[in-house]
Amino acid sequence: MTSSAEPAGTAGAGAPTPAPVAAIASGYAFTGPALDLGALLWDGQCRPDVQVRIPLSVLNRHGLVAGATGTGKTKTLQLIAEQLSAQGVPVFLADVKGDLSGIARPGQGGTRVLGRAAEVGQRWTAAGFPAEFLALGGQGRGVPVRATITSFGPLLLAKILQLNHTQEQSLGLIFHYADTKGLELIDLKDLHAVVAFLISDEGKAELRNIGGLSTATAGVILRSLTAFEAQGMTDFFGEPEFDTADLLRTAPDGRGIVSVLELPAVQDQPLLFSTFLMWLLADLFHDLPEIGDADKPKLVFFFDEAHLLFDDASKAFLDSITRTVRLIRSKGVGVFFVTQTPKDVPSDVLAQLGSRVQHALRAFTPEDQKALKATVGTFPRSPYDLAELLTGLGTGEAVVTVLSENGAPTPVAATRLRAPESLMGPVDAAELDATVGASDLRGRYAQAVDRESAFEKLQRATDTPTETDPTGAPATAAPPAAGQRHTGHGEEPSLVEQVVQSGMFKSLARSVGTQLGREITRSLFGTARRRR
Missing domain, CATH: 3.40.50 (Rossmann fold)
Known part of the structure; x- marks a missing residue:
């Protein structure tokens, strides 16, 4: 040296x-x-x-x-x-x-x-x-490490989905709505369901007073989520969620x-x-x-x-x-x-x-x-001469400087590790x-769990009996369960279409307001603070 x-x-x-x-x-x-x-x-x-x-x-x-x-x-x-x-x-x-x-x-x-x-x-x-x-x-x-969509939060998810600033803000509104209504976003299908509702005719009014969600932006988010799922990323989100306290063990x-x-x-x-x-x-x-x-x-x-x-x-x-x-x-x-x-x-x-x-x-x-x-x-x-030194170090050698016990930087030291x-x-x-x-x-x-969350609440709402006209005949057919599809003239509605047809989900989403939803607060990253 x-x-x-x-x-x-x-x-x-x-x-x-x-x-x-x-x-x-x-x-x-x-x-x-x-x-x-x-x-x-x-x-x-x-x-x-x-x-x-x-x-x-x-x-x-x-x-x-x-x-x-x-x-x-x-x-x-x-x-x-x-x-x-x-x-x-x-x-x-x-x-x-x-x-x-x-x-x-x-x-x-x-x-x-x-x-x-x-x-x-x-x-x-x-x-x-x-x-x-x-x-x-x-x-x-x-051992599997998973996180729920709710706790992951909009800022980190926007980073993964590579959304722009406007789309990131819109995703934040979606999370805010789900938090306040107690609609648990456990996995990706939950987020799909809530976004679909918020761009339906009945759901648009939900965010009107805080900026709304444009159909174009929601489309970008939904397409990004679909591409993300297609890459095999679905398993990363769900329950049981990993408790980071398990990293602190001796x-x-x-x-x-x-x-x-x-x-x-x-x-x-x-x-x-x-x-x-x-x-x-x-x-x-x-x-x-x-x-x-x-x-x-x-x-x-x-x-x-x-x-x-x-x-x-x-x-x-x-x-x-x-x-x-x-x-x-x-x-x-x-x-x-x-x-x-x-x-x-x-x-x-x-x-x-x-x-x-x-x-x-x-x-x-x-x-x-x-x-x-x-x-x-x-x-x-x-x-x-650090420029010369740094290009001449061998494998397992490094230039080191740390803080001393009193917080002052130590001298720079070329070190064989x-x-x-x-x-x-x-x-x-x-x-x-x-x-x-x-x-x-x-x-x-080890074992994944899929409990009731936003998607299931939507599905339950869309499975309710339909209204009848004065003659007693059904006014509309009951929408099928989410996820059931076939092709041709008889193609059953997509998830978005199911939400649009749902006359009950709007009132359901407004009334849920569970204790969980009211207790969620979000950190610097928008990640959810949860009770352990």
């Missing part, structure tokens, strides 16, 4: 310690519990006598793990997660690549691992950590449980997965009490592929992320965003992040050079299935 400062001596035995090295050593000499990241790199030499660490008490101040593909970000997550678990802190990991399940099993030594441990002064011992494996909507081997031996969320198809639906992670974070924000600064966080949440969350996000959405990240700190939750370059994260969010672990960057194109320059500009002043003690790779399928099968959560979440 090169530095812009001339060392005052060499690192050999009996030689004086260079002044910058002494300053870095002092900056990371914490008195309280801390996580060990690795050993200082200085002038191309590893200095195991200078350990680079993160105080446990500042991990609720959030962080960033960044670097080009293949530079070791995933192993850094694993290293931090297993040390947090060992200190009794629960961890949430999004497993984008499918290779974090190994955290539950002891690692394999080998020449490379033991050699790295010797270089950085690590006493490496193979160890597995208590883990819970989850899967969105049951798409994967883990094992009987006091270690924090590492919740690993499988994302096997993130390439197919990246926007859904990143937004679903934001729902988990927003739901935690709802339920946790204020605790201020504590000796250790209640949970550390790793948000992988973070750029997917911010791509094409509306200003309102970005504002909500910024406020949630800022405020959730006082509830004891730390958030680490994981991405390729800091420029993937908006500056207002980046400003909230206290810890930085920056792996190598590439600079092959003008865009890469611009990103490198922007990254260098986000670090405090240091004795390193420690090796994780758990298995660096996935466990086999049979072993994973056995772990999931023995999970305490499986009995609560």
